[in-house]
Amino acid sequence: MNEKPDKLIDKKGIRLDGRKADELRPVKLQVGVLSHADGSAYIEHGKNKILVGVFGPREVHPKHLMQPDRMVLKVRYHMAPFSVQERKSPAPSRREVELSKVIKESLEPALFLELYPRTGVDVFIEVLQADGGTRCAAITAAALAIADAGVPMRDLVVGCAAGKVDDTVVLDLYDAEDKLGAADVPVAYMPALNAITLLQMDGILEPAEFEKAVGMAMEGCKKIYEMQKEALKTKYMVVKEVEE
C-alpha cells in the first residue's frame, strides 16, 4: 500500500473513494449462481467479490456432530489466495476460523433450527476478492443463498459495517479506511425483527460515537435488505414462457 495520506476525508466531507460519510459502496446481488449447490448467491460489495454455496438440509458429516433436537449449521468462511494484495496461504487462518464462527452465529437466529432435528446445513463462503467489510458482505450473500436453498427463515440477515475515519463516523469502510481509520464496527441485522445478530468492534470509540455507528450500520443494512429482496424476486418472480 502507498504512504498514509494526511486526511481520509476532505474538507467537503468526501472520502478517498469519493463517497459521502453515510454512503454505501455499490452493491450487486445475484441469487442461484451455482447449479450443483442447493442454494447459492454472489455479491459484489464495492470491490469485494464473494460467492456462497449452501448444501442441505442433509445428513450431518461427520456423524458425531449430529444433534437429536435440532439442525446443525456449519459455516466456512474462506479467502482465496489471490483475493488480497499479498498472497494468502490457502490454509485456514485464525482470523478465518473466528469469522466462520461469528458468521455462523449471525445466521443461526434467522433459522428454525429446532424444526429440522438430525440434519445439517453447510454454508461455504469463498471470498474471491477482498476490499474491507468481507464478513458483512458474506453474511448478506449467505442469507440469500440459504433462502435460495429453500430453508425457511425468520428474516433475511444483512451485514454492513460502520466505523470512524479521521474524526467522523462513516458507513461501510473499505480496505484503506479499515486499515488507517480509528475504528470498525461490523454489524449484522434482521430488519423485520429489529435484531442484531453480529456485532464486533476494534479501534477506539466514545460511547456516543459507538451508538451513532451502530445506528448508521443498521440504516445501511436496511438499504441492502431492499436489494436482497429484489435479488430474490429477480430469480423467483420471473414468468417464463414455455415453448410447446
Add this chain to the structure above:
Amino acid sequence: MSSLVTKVRLKQIEQLLEKGKRLDDRGLLDTREIKIEQGLIEKAEGSARVFLGKTEVLVGVKVGLGEPFPDTPNDGVLTVNAELVPLASPNFEPGPPDESSIELARVVDRGIRESKCVDTEKLCIEPGKKVFVVFVDIYVLNHDGNLIDAAALAAMAALINTKMPNYEIKDGELKMKQGYTQLPLKSHPITVTTGKINNRLIIDPWIEEEQVMDSRITFATKEDGTICAIQKGGSSYFTPQQILEASKIALDKAAELRKKLDW
C-alpha cells in the same frame, strides 16, 4: 449436558431471573468473587492466576527476541494464544485449537491491542530488524463459565507483572545486561461480558447459565470511558436497546472493578 436436563435447568433459571435472582444467589449485575495472584511462575517474565468464582485461568508471559512485521518496523510484536486445557472441563479435548479457543484468544488480543495497552514502540531494539516479542499464553485450568472476562483479567494482570530483560548495544552487537525493567504499559483495558437469557441481561455468567444462555456480548473499555473492543457470541440476537444497555453495564462495571484493582 443432555437437552432434557438443559430445558429443566433453563426453566429454573428463568423463573429465578424473573424475581431478580440467580442459581448462585447473585444479583443480575453481580460479579463472582475475583482473586488475582501475580508472579507465580518464576520462569516466565510475567504471570498471573485469576479466580472468577470457580473459574480459574493462568496466564504466562514470555518475552523473546524476534523480527518486527514488515508493515510495522518500529513496533515490538504481541501475540496472544489460548489453550483450553483438557483437565479444565469434560468438554475440552486435546488437539489443535478449536474455534472456541481461537475466539477466546482473539477477543482478549483485540482488547489489549486496540487499547494500545502494551507500548510496542518501546519494544523496538533495531527498527526493521530486531524487536522484543511478547507472548501471552492463556491457560484455562478450570472452566466454570465466563472464560473471556477471566482470561482478559489474567492477561492484564500478567502483563502488569511482566519484566523485560535489560540490554545494551555495543559495536552493533546486542548484549543482555543485569537486571530487569517493567514492561511499558499505556493503559489497562477491562473486559465485561453480558449474557442474555430470555431477554434478561446478566453479567459474569457461570457455567450453568452459559449452557442455557441465548447469546453474549463482550465490551473491553479503557480508563477514559472509551470502548476498544466488542464481540457478540452465541446463537441468538440482541435488540439495539439491549446492546446499548449492555455497553452501559460494561462501562459501569469496569469503572467499579478499576477502583477495586487500582488499575
